[in-house]
Amino acid sequence: MVEVFGIPSYALFGQLLIGLINGSFYALLSLGLAVIFGMLDVINFAHGAQYMMGAFAAYLMLQYLGLDYWVALVIVPFLIAATGIVIERLFLQHIRKLDHLYGLILTFGLALIIEGLFRNEFGSSGKPYQIPALLQGGRNLGFMFLPNYRAWVIAFSLVVCFATWFAIERTRLGSYLRAATENPALVRAFGINVPRMVTLTYGFGVGLAALAGVMAAPIYNVSPQMGSDLIIVVFAVVVIGGMGSILGAILTGFALGVIEGLTKVFFPEASSTVIFVIMAIVLLIRPAGLFGRTA
Amino acid sequence: MRLAGSLAFALTVLFGTAAQAQNPIPVKIGVLSDMSSLYADISGPGSVVAAKMAVHDFNPAAHNMKVDVVSADHQNKPDVGSSIARQWFDVDHVDAIADVPTSSVALAVSDVTREKNKVLLISGAASSDLTGPKCSPNSVHWTYDTWMLANGTGKALVKTGGDTWFFITADYAFGHALERDTAAVVTANGGKVLGHVLVPLNTADFSSFLLQAQQSHAKIIGLANAGGDTDNAIKQGAEFGITAGGQHFAGLLVFIPDVEALGLKTAQGLVLTSTWYWDMNAANRAWTKRWQAERPGKFPSMVVAGVYSSILHYLKAVAALGSAADGKAVVEKMKQMPTDDPLFGKGQVGVDGTVTHPAYLFEVKSPAESKYPGDDFKLRATIPADEAFRPLKDDNCPLVSAAK
Numbered sequence: 001m002v003e004v005f006g007i008p009s010y011a012l013f014g015q016l017l018i019g020l021i022n023g024s025f026y027a028l029l030s031l032g033l034a035v036i037f038g039m040l041d042v043i044n045f046a047h048g049a050q051y052m053m054g055a056f057a058a059y060l061m062l063q064y065l066g067l068d069y070w071v072a073l074v075i076v077p078f079l080i081a082a083t084g085i086v087i088e089r090l091f092l093q094h095i096r097k098l099d100h101l102y103g104l105i106l107t108f109g110l111a112l113i114i115e116g117l118f119r120n121e122f123g124s125s126g127k128p129y130q131i132p133a134l135l136q137g138g139r140n141l142g143f144m145f146l147p148n149y150r151a152w153v154i155a156f157s158l159v160v161c162f163a164t165w166f167a168i169e170r171t172r173l174g175s176y177l178r179a180a181t182e183n184p185a186l187v188r189a190f191g192i193n194v195p196r197m198v199t200l201t202y203g204f205g206v207g208l209a210a211l212a213g214v215m216a217a218p219i220y221n222v223s224p225q226m227g228s229d230l231i232i233v234v235f236a237v238v239v240i241g242g243m244g245s246i247l248g249a250i251l252t253g254f255a256l257g258v259i260e261g262l263t264k265v266f267f268p269e270a271s272s273t274v275i276f277v278i279m280a281i282v283l284l285i286r287p288a289g290l291f292g293r294t295a
Numbered sequence: 296m297r298l299a300g301s302l303a304f305a306l307t308v309l310f311g312t313a314a315q316a317q318n319p320i321p322v323k324i325g326v327l328s329d330m331s332s333l334y335a336d337i338s339g340p341g342s343v344v345a346a347k348m349a350v351h352d353f354n355p356a357a358h359n360m361k362v363d364v365v366s367a368d369h370q371n372k373p374d375v376g377s378s379i380a381r382q383w384f385d386v387d388h389v390d391a392i393a394d395v396p397t398s399s400v401a402l403a404v405s406d407v408t409r410e411k412n413k414v415l416l417i418s419g420a421a422s423s424d425l426t427g428p429k430c431s432p433n434s435v436h437w438t439y440d441t442w443m444l445a446n447g448t449g450k451a452l453v454k455t456g457g458d459t460w461f462f463i464t465a466d467y468a469f470g471h472a473l474e475r476d477t478a479a480v481v482t483a484n485g486g487k488v489l490g491h492v493l494v495p496l497n498t499a500d501f502s503s504f505l506l507q508a509q510q511s512h513a514k515i516i517g518l519a520n521a522g523g524d525t526d527n528a529i530k531q532g533a534e535f536g537i538t539a540g541g542q543h544f545a546g547l548l549v550f551i552p553d554v555e556a557l558g559l560k561t562a563q564g565l566v567l568t569s570t571w572y573w574d575m576n577a578a579n580r581a582w583t584k585r586w587q588a589e590r591p592g593k594f595p596s597m598v599v600a601g602v603y604s605s606i607l608h609y610l611k612a613v614a615a616l617g618s619a620a621d622g623k624a625v626v627e628k629m630k631q632m633p634t635d636d637p638l639f640g641k642g643q644v645g646v647d648g649t650v651t652h653p654a655y656l657f658e659v660k661s662p663a664e665s666k667y668p669g670d671d672f673k674l675r676a677t678i679p680a681d682e683a684f685r686p687l688k689d690d691n692c693p694l695v696s697a698a699k
Contacts, residue, residue: 011510018502116331123593124335126526128558131534138536144506147534219534220499221526221556225332229497264503269466271503272495 014144015265016258021150023257024157025212029230030237030249031161032208035168038244039181039201042092043100045108047234048227049115050206053080054213055222056118059127069132069218076214077207084206088199096198111228118224126223153215160211161250168246177201236279242292252290319361322619324350324606325389327379327404328419330368333497333522334396336552337596338419342394344589345599348582349606358614365389369400371496376400377407384411390619391416391609394602398422398469402429409433413622416609418601421521421548422472423685426647430692433622434648435609435629438601439570441469442685444547445476447568447654447678452515452545453484460545461513462491463504463528465520470494473519473547489513494520501528505535514542521548526556533561550596554659554671562671563661570654570683571597571638572672578637594669604636605650642680647692654683 029051036044057079058072067075087110095102131149138147168174177197180187184194213227220226237256241248256275263274270277282290326346328338343366355362365387369376376395383389384407392408395401396419405425408415415434417425423442425434460481464470470493478488489511492504505528508516516537518525525546532544546553549567573583573594582603586595612628613619626648634642634650642652657672665671687695 008510011506014506015503018500018506021502022500119331119335123552124331124333124339124523125337125552125556126523128556128561130558130560138534145509145536145540147536149534150502219531221523221530223333223523223556225523226499229499261503265507268504269493269495272498 010143012265015261017144017146018150019258019261020254021154021257022261023254024154024161025216025230025253026234026237026257027161027250027253028157028212028215029209029234030241030253031164031246032205032212033234033238034241034244034246034249035164035208036202036205037238038246039177040092040198041096041100041181042103042107042202044202044205045104045231046087046111046114047107047206047209048229048231049111050080050084050209050227051213051216051230052118052224052227053083053114054210055129055217055220055226056122056127056213056224057210058214058217059129059222062129063127069214072214072217073211077211080210080213081203081207085199085203087206088202092202093195093199111231115224115228122224124223124225126221126226129217129222131218149218153219156215157212160208164208165246165250233275236275238289240275240279240282240289242289245289245291248289248291319355319359320613320618321388322355322360322362322391322610322613323387323389324362324364324609325380325383325387325392326364326366326394326602327369327376327383327392327400328366328394329371329396330366332371333524334371334419336556336593337522337550338394338396338598338602341586341590341593341595341599342419342602344586345595345603346393346606348585349603349610353607353610355610358610360610360614362610369395369397369404371397371400373399373403377403380404380407381411384408384413390414390613390622391606391625393606393609394419394598396420396598397467398425398472399467401425402468405429405431405434408622411622414609414619414625416602416605418605419598420469422469423476424468424472426645426649426690426692427685428691428693430647430690430694432694433626435605435626435644435650436648437605437650438597439568439654440649440684441473441476441547443570443654443683444473444568445480446683446685447656448545448547448566449477449480449517450484451566451568451656451676452543453481453486457515457543457545458486459513460486460488460515460517461508461511462488462517462519463501463508464491464493465524466493466495469521470519474517477517477519477545477547494524496524498524499527501531502535504528505532505537509535509537509540509542512542515545516542517545517547519547521550522553523556525549526553529557529565530561549659550598551594551669551671552596555594555669559660559662559665559671562659565659566675567657567659567672568654568678569597569657569672570652571600572655572657573600574670574672575655575674582638592668594671600638604634604639607636608632608634608644645684645687646695646698647687647690648694649684651680651684653680654678 061067135149241252391414393416401420423440630644656676
């Protein structure tokens, strides 16, 4: 048996794969944050709460309407995106010209309120949500047992990440968006409704968070604080990747998932801090993040 | 005129002293708990409700006492917990702190309580160190501890063939104590511990740790954690085929809100130890009904019940002493008086501060066996009071050696 640092290699492969799976959650969430920051210049601290809302929406739809996972996967992102659009219209659009700090404090406050409301209604222990029948079970890969659902998570999030990157970096609509962030007045002069585009972009970012929430519901404890546990890590991912960089968010998400996964094997006690250590190092060497553009 | 004057003087003196005698003894109890994070459902706001019920049932007016209940959120942080405790004791005239889930916080608050000579009524925290090497003449540990959990669940599983163990342990005082106590029971009964992994508190993804547990090929995976951490581990364990592969989980500390959060489909068959279950008898059911008036749709954990009973016994001791000022004296009185309340029945506060009462080994019902909401446990065995808790000789508690 080949061993790496005293760990059998087959065990290491398993841990790498698990790191990638966790990384796909980081990637999905940091992607939404990066889109929102890149296009709106808003640091969306409500992202964790919106992820949690996605998971709860899936639970509520199953519990009260009998709609299963697959329906939730399609409907919930739109539903939560709609609440995001309301937030953008009501609050965010009025503070766009102010310092970043205002957006951060506003969304942080919203996150606390949303979490508090859910905790009041559902308690802190969480709610059960089963893995959909189609994806139950798993297969033995030789070096590890891979649950079908995890395989689905990694495949689906790769598709979503690629599609988002493609839409923003390679399509005409994406070019309008990027132009609108650089010079809104000029883009407006071409007859494009910039405020509406910005609103929809926020909705899209929020929808991505909700999508991640639905995907997390069958495997993580669906509880009001599930978002706040994750959001700090995801912010670290975005900072490491470079604020606003789409590709940076995706790649760093996956990479940090793997690094965290390996830490869980070699020094598990540090697995909750390793990402922040990396963040500190990256900021020292490259203050704009790995993929960020220095202004 | 002089007569009227002295009469008035006499009356003032008379009524003055009379009014003083009627001044009720003030007692203030602070419920210090996790109000907003992973342990909030097993204690938190539910403990505050239980504390108020205890005060109501004690009927302070009949004992010439006036009892207030305050509460605060320690956020599972020892520094936050001990600074609230200091503020309560120094500024707000709090006489006793109740509940305090999260062992690391309880250990910190215990030091402050001892320093200020007040009373700590522990229900939510589990570490057996609280009545062991770190025991205090100002503390009473009411509901359960890690030794009792280990002795209950650990022994039962080793005896039924689960003789090799791997631990997934929460990386703080409670997890370490629970793993240590369980490992001792496992080896003492002829079992073997194959390995362990220390996991930071509040971890969402356990798959990496589960994989390590799987590769250890241990028959039993001992979960030395609690709350959301236990839920996540069991939920993901089912996904990774842990139980299908012949390994079994031992949820060393599982509360009824955890079972509700997992759903019976995932949690069924889990063996756990508890000192109180809401559906055990008519008295518990009646109490739960009253509690649910404030917490609709929820089921009280043993921690919540322990908060009720510990406060009731504390108030009886204060009434017997006529003062809450000297914390050590109150705890001494609590140890002298046998405990007797509707929820835990008759028992005794030991020299080390542990309250002994019977413990119960439960198994989580399958969805088919559960007839109504909250009908989650079936009784497998009753562990008598004298076997359920750690014998004093194994305590290493300085109070015990001093008492000899």
